[in-house]
Amino acid sequence: xxxxxxxxxxxxxxxxxxxxxxxxxxxxxxxxxxxxxxxxxxxxxxxxxxxxxxxxxxxxxxxxxxxxxxxxxxxxxxxxxxxxxxxxxxxxxxxxxxxxxxxxxxxxxxxxxxxxxxxxxxxxxxxxxxxxxxxxxxxxxxxxxxxxxxxxxxxxxxxxxxxxxxxxxxxxxxxxxxxxxxxxxxxxxxxxxxxxxxxxxxxxxxxxxxxxxxxxxxxxxxxxxxxxxxxxxxxxxxxxxxxxxxxxxxxxxxxxxxxxxxxxxxxxxxxxxxxxxxxxxxxxxxxxxxxxxxxxxxxxxxxxxxxxxxxxxxxxxxxxxxxxxxxxxxxxxxxxxxxxxxxxxxxxxxxxxxxxxxxxxxxxxxxxxxxxxxxxx
Amino acid sequence: xxxxxxxxxxxxxxxxxxxxxxxxxxxxxxxxxxxxxxxxxxxxxxxxxxxxxxxxxxxxxxxxxxxxxxxxxxxxxxxxxxxxxxxxxxxxxxxxxxxxxxxxxxxxxxxxxxxxxxxxxxxxxxxxxxxxxxxxxxxxxxxxxxxxxxxxxxxxxxxxxxxxxxxxxxxxxxxxxxxxxxxxxxxxxxxxxxxxxxxxxxxxxxxxxxxxxxxxxxxxxxxxxxxxxxxxxxxxxxxxxxxxxxxxxxxxxxxxxxxxxxxxxxxxxxxxxxxxxxxxxxxxxxxxxxxxxxxxxxxxxxxxxxxxxxxxxxxxxxxxxxxxxxxxxxxxxxxxxxxxxxxxxxxxxxxxxxxxxxxxxxxxxxxxxxxxxxxxx
Numbered sequence: 001x002x003x004x005x006x007x008x009x010x011x012x013x014x015x016x017x018x019x020x021x022x023x024x025x026x027x028x029x030x031x032x033x034x035x036x037x038x039x040x041x042x043x044x045x046x047x048x049x050x051x052x053x054x055x056x057x058x059x060x061x062x063x064x065x066x067x068x069x070x071x072x073x074x075x076x077x078x079x080x081x082x083x084x085x086x087x088x089x090x091x092x093x094x095x096x097x098x099x100x101x102x103x104x105x106x107x108x109x110x111x112x113x114x115x116x117x118x119x120x121x122x123x124x125x126x127x128x129x130x131x132x133x134x135x136x137x138x139x140x141x142x143x144x145x146x147x148x149x150x151x152x153x154x155x156x157x158x159x160x161x162x163x164x165x166x167x168x169x170x171x172x173x174x175x176x177x178x179x180x181x182x183x184x185x186x187x188x189x190x191x192x193x194x195x196x197x198x199x200x201x202x203x204x205x206x207x208x209x210x211x212x213x214x215x216x217x218x219x220x221x222x223x224x225x226x227x228x229x230x231x232x233x234x235x236x237x238x239x240x241x242x243x244x245x246x247x248x249x250x251x252x253x254x255x256x257x258x259x260x261x262x263x264x265x266x267x268x269x270x271x272x273x274x275x276x277x278x279x280x281x282x283x284x285x286x287x288x289x290x291x292x293x294x295x296x297x298x299x300x301x302x303x304x305x306x307x308x309x310x311x312x313x314x315x316x317x318x319x320x321x322x323x324x325x326x327x328x329x330x331x332x333x334x335x336x337x338x339x340x341x342x343x344x345x346x347x348x349x350x351x352x353x354x355x356x357x358x359x360x361x362x363x364x365x366x367x368x369x370x371x372x373x374x375x376x377x
Numbered sequence: 378x379x380x381x382x383x384x385x386x387x388x389x390x391x392x393x394x395x396x397x398x399x400x401x402x403x404x405x406x407x408x409x410x411x412x413x414x415x416x417x418x419x420x421x422x423x424x425x426x427x428x429x430x431x432x433x434x435x436x437x438x439x440x441x442x443x444x445x446x447x448x449x450x451x452x453x454x455x456x457x458x459x460x461x462x463x464x465x466x467x468x469x470x471x472x473x474x475x476x477x478x479x480x481x482x483x484x485x486x487x488x489x490x491x492x493x494x495x496x497x498x499x500x501x502x503x504x505x506x507x508x509x510x511x512x513x514x515x516x517x518x519x520x521x522x523x524x525x526x527x528x529x530x531x532x533x534x535x536x537x538x539x540x541x542x543x544x545x546x547x548x549x550x551x552x553x554x555x556x557x558x559x560x561x562x563x564x565x566x567x568x569x570x571x572x573x574x575x576x577x578x579x580x581x582x583x584x585x586x587x588x589x590x591x592x593x594x595x596x597x598x599x600x601x602x603x604x605x606x607x608x609x610x611x612x613x614x615x616x617x618x619x620x621x622x623x624x625x626x627x628x629x630x631x632x633x634x635x636x637x638x639x640x641x642x643x644x645x646x647x648x649x650x651x652x653x654x655x656x657x658x659x660x661x662x663x664x665x666x667x668x669x670x671x672x673x674x675x676x677x678x679x680x681x682x683x684x685x686x687x688x689x690x691x692x693x694x695x696x697x698x699x700x701x702x703x704x705x706x707x708x709x710x711x712x713x714x715x716x717x718x719x720x721x722x723x724x725x726x727x728x729x730x731x732x733x734x735x736x737x738x739x740x741x742x743x744x745x746x747x748x749x750x751x752x753x754x
Contacts, residue, residue, distance in 0.1 A: 073653060073682065080650050095681070102688075105654070108681035273457050276450060277482070304472070304485035305450065311479075 002089050003037055003061035007081045007100070013044055013057050014075045016234060019208050020046030020053030021071045027116070033071045034115045038064045045118060046071065051205050051238035052118040065090055066112020077105060121221055121228040121237045132195045132222045134168070138231070142213040144175040144186045147335050147366060149206050153179035160243035163200040166227075168193040172363075176248050182328050183248060183369040184335070190363035200245055201227055205238035212236075252369060253352050256345035258317025260289055261358055264342050267296075268333045270309045271326065274298040277307040278326045284373055285326040289346075291315050298326060322349045323375040332368045349375070379466050380414055380438035384458045384477070390421055390434050391452045393611060396585050397423030397430030398448045404493070410448045411492045415441045422495060423448065428582050428615035429495040442467055443489020454482060498598055498605040498614045509572045509599045511545070515608070519590040521552040521563045524712050524743060526583050530556035537620035540577040543604075545570040549740075553625050559705050560625060560746040561712070567740035577622055578604055582615035589613075629746060630729050633722035635694025637666055638735060641719050644673075645710045647686045648703065651675040654684040655703045661750055662703040666723075668692050675703060699726045700752040709745045726752070 014033070022030050025048065034045040043056040067090060077098075078086075087099040090109065098105045122131055145164060153161035158180065167174040172189040199222055209229055219230040229236045274285045277298040288295040294315070297308040332355055336342050339357035346353050355368040391410070399407050402425065411422040420433040444467060454475075455463075464476040467486065475482045499508055522541060530538035535557065544551040549566040576599055586606055596607040606613045651662045654675040665672040671692070674685040709732055713719050716734035723730050732745040 070680070073680070076653050077650060077684075080646070080653070082646075103684070103686035105650075105684040106682060269457070269459075273454060273482075276453050276457070303447070303450070305483060307454075307480070307482040309480035 001037075001061065001063045001065050002087065003042065003059045004085055004087050005042065005057065005059045006083070007078060007086050008083045009057055010042075010086065011075075011079045011081075013042075013055055014078060016055050016212065017044045017046045017053055018071060018075055019211055020048070020051070020236075022048040029068065029110070029114060029116065031071055032068045032110070032115070033074065034066065034068055034112060034118070036066050036112065037061050045115075047116070047118040048204070049116055050119065050202065051208075051236065052120075053208060053234070053236050055234045066115075067096065068110040068112060068115050069096070069107060074107065119226060119237045119239055121226050122223055130224050132168075132193075132197065134173075134191065134193055134220050134222075135217050136173075136191065136220060138213045138216050138218050140188060140190070141218055142210060143364075144173075144188060145206055145210055147186050148175045148177040148184045149203065149210070150331050150335060151177040151179060151182050151184040151368075152203055155179070160200060160241060160245050163202045163241045164206050165245045165248075166199045166201060166222075168198070169196050176245070178246075178248060178251075178369075181325065181371050182332065183251065184332075185248065185252075185365075185367045185369075187365040187367075188363060189365070197222070198245055199227060200241035200243065202238060202241055205229075205236060209236060251352065252367065253347060253354065256347045256351070256354050258320060258346040259315070260294065260317070260344040260346070261314040261341055262294065262311070262344070264333060264337055264339055264357075266311050267342070268330070268337060270296050270311060271330045271333055273309070274307055275326050275330060277305050283326055284323050284375075285329060286321060286323050286375055289313065289315050289317075289320045289322070317346060320346055320349065321375060322346065322353070323373045324353075324370060325373055328370055332370060336366065336368070378414075378438065378440045378442050379464065380419065380436045381462055381464050382419065382434065382436045383460070384455060384463050385460045386434055387419075387463065388452075388456045388458075390419075390432055391455060393432050393589065394421045394423045394430055395448060395452055396588055397425075397428070397613075399425040406445065406487070406491060406493065408448055409445045409487070409492070410451065411443065411445055411489060411495070413443050413489065414438050422492075424493070424495040425581070426493055427496065427579065428585070428613065429497075430585060430611070430613050432611045443492075444473065445487040445489060445492050446473070446484060451484065496603060496614045496616055498603050499600055507601050509545075509570075509574065511550075511568065511570055511597050511599075512594050513550075513568065513597060515590045515593050515595050517565060517567070518595055519587060521550075521565060522583055522587055524563050525552045525554040525561045526580065526587070527708050527712060528554040528556060528559050528561040528745075529580055532556070537577060537618060537622050540579045540618045541583050542622045542625075543576045543578060543599075545575070546573050553622070555623075555625060555628075555746075558702065558748050559709065560628065561709075562625065562629075562742075562744045562746075564742040564744075565740060566742070574599070575622055576604060577618035577620065579615060579618055582613060586613060628729065629744065630724060630731065633724045633728070633731050635692070635697060635723040637671065637690050637692040637694070637721040637723070638718055639671065639688070639690040639721070641710060641714055641716055641734075643688050644719070645707070645714060647673050647688060648707045648710055650686070651684055652703050652707060654682055660703055661700050661752075662706060663698060663700050663752055666690065666692050666694075666697045666699070694723060697723055697726065698752060699723065699730070700750045701730075701747060702750055705747055709747060713743065713745070 036043040041056050042059045045054045084100050089097045096107045096109045148164050165176040173191050175186040177184050221228040277300050280302045285298045294313045295310050299306040336357050341358040343356050343358050353370045413420040418433050419436045422431045461477050466474045473484045473486045525541050542553040550568050552563040554561050598605040654677050657679045662675045671690045672687050676683040713734050718735040720733050720735050730747050
């Protein structure tokens with residue numbers, strides 16, 4: 001069978017789908033695209049069995065077929081071709097040819113049946129009442145995921161925490177991530193879901209969605225086991241993490257009465273320098289806070305270096321010395337740089353600290369939580 | 378002792394010198410800068426013992442001292458500081474402090490004597506008559522080195538060929554590189570050296586020089602054992618490769634009578650695609666040449682893919698099929714893309730091929746030589 005398609009249109013399609021090819025996989029066939037040519041539409045799939053990314057374009061064809069083609073090689077060829085019509089011929093002997101003017105390329109393909117089953121939505125054994133649907137603006141979703149995903153756990157032992165929690169309630173959507181040392185909560189009150197439920201979306205799906213989000217709306221479908229993101233001409237379907245998320249509300253302290261306001265960019269500059277002084281040793285930075293000034297210091301005992309800076313702040317509370325993981329303070333500060341000032345709320349050197357922007361965006365509450373580390377002196 | 382310097386000026390200086398720090402070295406002290414503070418001038422050195430890169434700025438100081446400081450850490454700190462005056466204090470206990478406003482950093486340093494001996498020029502045991510000096514324009518030198526260095530040998534067994542040959546003669550300077558499979562010769566006739574001699578400059582010095590060359594003139598000093606490049610405020614001194622370079626003239630064929638003219642960019646496009654079809658298997662591309670057309674093809678038997686393209690050419694000679702290493706054709710073509718057309722000169726499928734731009738730049742002769750590989754059929 002044959003089909004024709006423009007090289008640049010095909011390149012655009014493949015560029016969108018290739019992030020779905022798993023970077024390292026023992027299952028070789030997942031390093032391929034699945035091509036489904038059906039009634040004048042070419043749909044390209046990339047999957048790691050947990051997740052699938054797909055999109056379609058119109059092609060000229062006479063019959064239908066599913067084939068499996070090597071993703072990287074095929075993509076590299078297509079994007080190195082000039083703007084031209086490509087004539088594909090899929091032969092029965094497992095070979096596919098691509099002709100363009102006086103050029104011809106031959107690829108091996110595998111039959112579509114060889115591709116493993118890919119997640120689909122809605123799954124057939126789901127009750128209809130368990131399926132929910134919501135539309136979120138692409139920019140809102142991007143911000144919510146960007147400000148949370150950095151805090152997810154990388155440890156397989158905490159499977160539930162290896163994704164971002166989407167927590168739907170009458171008063172909005174909360175996006176939560178935590179690894180036990182820090183927590184990020186992004187609460188958007190501009191959405192009023194007509195259902196109450198929690199879903200944990202795995203990290204890989206989040207990082208791919210972050211690459212393809214635009215200012216356009218995203219339609220989200222949810223079942224007990226799967227989530228589907230539908231953007232314009234693209235779909236991402238992933239299995240959810242089927243675990244119970246810890247009750248994050250119980251870890252957020254309510255009585256942190258000591259408050260420090262500080263300039264975000266200034267703090268970030270200092271923390272970035274302190275990273276250099278706390279790499280090999282303790283990875284620890286110390287904040288010594290007084291009413292108008294905070295001294296931020298770090299020491300690398302192994303290398304014999306140390307750094308100490310003083311920046312202005314506005315602090316109400318008892319003088320306090322408190323230690324943090326330097327990288328964690330950096331991660332959190334880095335994700336609030338769009339706000340001029342941030343507030344740290346403390347209660348004691350050993351209790352969780354709350355970090356929030358001084359001025360919240362309309363309809364948005366951001367709360368970051370950071371566990372301190374013990375100081376030696 | 379103390380010295381003062383502006384942070385941005387110091388950053389600029391270190392940015393120039395840091396390429397001289399060896400990327401991987403078993404000699405830990407080479408991962409440091411040598412600072413020489415002497416009579417109001419700070420000179421910073423980076424060396425791998427074969428080569429040294431150095432540059433200076435004025436500083437405010439009262440006494441002289443040499444110290445050794447960790448290059449990467451020190452550079453990272455300096456370039457993360459705002460534009461400000463930095464006050465350095467070098468204490469006798471092996472600690473150095475850097476103060477800026479209310480910030481203070483402490484580093485460990487080692488005494489200057491701990492730094493290994495660095496190459497210097499002229500070396501004391503050299504006869505004055507053996508020292509030569511020539512000025513080359515930075516752009517000319519950049520082009521000559523860029524168009525040759527890619528062809529040098531990576532094999533330690535061919536030590537002489539692990540650098541670029543600078544061949545000075547009455548009729549100009551020839552720059553030569555070869556690995557035995559291909560050779561690049563760049564002959565600049567615009568310079569008339571008053572000496573005749575050959576020098577082999579090691580690859581690392583060439584790649585660093587290529588990073589720092591500008592349109593300004595470069596002063597070059599040559600002794601039997603060392604070469605010095607002097608640019609504005611920078612100096613690079615390196616040991617030469619003390620071997621005899623093979624007589625490259627004997628390998629350049631004189632009677633390649635079959636000539637093919639071809640569009641450079643068009644050829645490069647085809648060759649780049651053919652690389653994709655010849656990666657895992659033979660790395661071989663086949664040229665089948667006829668008077669008006671060349672068919673360029675490659676095959677990856679292992680993966681079961683193949684590619685074939687036809688592009689116009691202008692060929693005078695007997696019909697010819699000849700094979701090349703795809704990557705080598707790509708490297709050569711890639712280094713002549715500034716010329717619209719190139720000429721291939723053949724004699725037989727087993728003899729060296731000459732590749733040259735159709736139109737030469739004024740005063741410049743470029744000649745690339747490529748050994749064919751055997752075809753199976």
